[in-house]
Amino acid sequence: MDNGKIASLLEEMAELLEFRGENPFRIRAYRNGAKAIRDLTESVAGILGDPTRRLDTIPGIGKTLVDKASVLVETGSLPQLEKLRKEVPEIVLSMARIPGLGAKKAAVLHQELNLKTLDDLRRACEQDVVKVLKGFGAKTQQVILEGLEIAEAAAERIYWAKGDQLAHDITAHMSLCDVIQRMEWAGSYRRGRETVGDLDLLVVASDRELAMDQFESFSGRSQTILRGETKMSIRVGKGFQVDLRLVEDSEFGAAMQYFTGSQAHNVHVRRIAKQKGLKVNEYGVFRIDDESRIAGGSEQEVYQAIGLPWIPPELREDRLEFDLATSEMPQLLELNQVLGDLHMHTTATDGEATIREMADAAIARGLRYIAITDHSQRVSMAMGLDAQRLREQWRAIDQIRPEYEGRLMILKGIECDILEKGGMDLPDDCLAEADWVLASIHYGQKQSREQITDRMLGAIENPHVDCIAHPTGRLINRRRPYEIDMDAVMDAVQQHGKLMELNANPARLDLNEVHLAAAKHRGIPIAISTDAHSVLGLEVMRYGILQARRGGLTGEDVANTLDWPAMKDRWLN
Ligand code: DGT
Ligand code: CA
Ligand code: CA
Ligand code: ZN
Secondary structure: OOHHHHHHHHHHHHHHHHHOOOOHHHHHHHHHHHHHHHHOOOOHHHHHHOOOOOHHHOOOOOHHHHHHHHHHHHHOOOHHHHHHHHHOOHHHHHHHOOOOOHHHHHHHHHHHHOOOOHHHHHHHHHOOOOOOOOOOHHHHHHHHHHHHHHHHHHHOOEEHHHHHHHHHHHHHHHHOOOOEEEEEEOHHHHHOOOEEOEEEEEEEEOOHHHHHHHHHOOOOEEEEEEEOOOEEEEEEOOOEEEEEEEOOHHHHHHHHHHHHOOHHHHHHHHHHHHHOOEEEEOOEEEEOOOOOEEEOOOHHHHHHHOOOOOOOHHHOOOOOHHHHHHOOOOOEOOHHHOOEEOOEOOOOOOOOOOHHHHHHHHHHOOOOEEEEOOEEOOOHHHOOEOHHHHHHHHHHHHHHHHHHOOOOEEEEEEEEEEOOOOOEOOOHHHHOOOOEEEEEOOOOOOOOHHHHHHHHHHHHHOOOOOEEOOOOOOEOOOEOOOOOOHHHHHHHHHHOOOEEEEEOOOOOOEOOHHHHHHHHHHOOOEEEEOOEOOOHHHHHHHHHHHHHHHOOOEHHHEHHHOOHHHHHHHHOO
16 A cells, blocks of 8 residues: 555545544644655555564654554555444535535435435535425525535646636736735745645735725636635635735735745744744744744745745745755756756647647747657557657658757657556667657556556666656546556666656646655656647646755756756766
């Protein structure tokens, strides 16, 4: 059982215990343990299996959690969890999460109406079956219907890229209002998380009412959720929420620090502050003894007051940042450091643009080299290339190259599938002629952990393979990563001197930030690539940069910050 699975089962435990109104400390122990395990780069099973290691030396994992994790690893299930699941059916939990419903009413609904899904509940409301139940009534029924809609929309966190678009639209709209003196985005959006639950905007305005009026007049607004003195929330489209907070200029830094989060980061910040006799909140940093305020105008000041350097928002997840802050804060990667893009498709397979069009677009973006990496034959849906068609493409590249001499290096690459039965989708003699070979899994993703890991190891051992593309295969919000022994994969990558990809597509962002940090720790070079299927697709590089920063990566850790000859020299054998 992998760490992700263990963590989600522990989270489920926490949720069920919470539903039952159990001891909050116990619930928190499960939540903390789940987070610690999710963030762990080594496998829990590995640590438990090693008599020289102890799981409870890892912060956040107490004795109880060690027992639970051992049972999970050994038996694949947890008796206590099974019992709770029987007592509290999934549907009751989902209903309890609906705003305005709660645990008690959810239980009654389940008992009386024998509902299986939230859709059943909606139908029951629409058919006026709910309002006649004892203790419900027409108003409650309406609240449930509205809550259902909210829950549905909120269930899906949106991709950062989509949040970014919305943030830009709102910024443009707010900028039209001249009472606004200062405006910044905070929250998970500022931290560059893969997905955002809602957007958080901080504003300093000479007239708060006018600023709120402006916010309310945003054309995408579908509803005003609340409008108070200093806080306002609107809904955009079907359900996405945007929060506006009006703050004082002198408190802007403290507010930014507070509302950027993450919550876990802030808890840690407050703990450090407390040890120094200080208190940090959204208004500033205060001395506990005499309540005097010592910082708050800028974030820099806030961190400095508690003895820390300013911490880049992308790192504020209570993972690496406090260790880095006390040793050395890295100079995180920036977009302009990236010189090449090593994964893209053309009209030869499922891309929309020709080699020339991709090349011109790459030059316009300031790149110095690109690799054309169309699919191999196994990907029949995309007209994947066999050896003959691939060699034809390479001849075409040979012909185009002189035109781009001195402006852009066009590499002859391939995204070669790792076959279901193991082995590469194209013969070695063909792969040997490529400048750059990506290996990736597109089929047989449901195979066992052993099978997938073996296939991956086979590819890494192939001397012609340079880099593993989108190594976990996950699609955010849509498909879980395949089961794979990432420790073993990274061991092999290290041993054979290969690279790993950070696929910058906003739906992939694969490797994730935890794996990136592990790769960095091992000295595995990362290639950040767009996997572009069109000229516009090259744009996604910036999402990859954010993800790299979240993993703590600097220019040193990323292979394509070097020019092609230097990169080849340094990282390819
Ligand atoms: P999201 O919206 O789910 O993607 O994640 P965030 O981090 O943007 O969370 P959000 O919008 O609820 O709140 C923004 C930040 O404000 C959060 O990262 C930390 C801070 N914050 C909000 N509510 C609380 C709270 O109740 N306690 C603490 N300590 N911090 C809070
Ligand atoms: Ca947020
Ligand atoms: Ca919020
Ligand atoms: Zn691709």
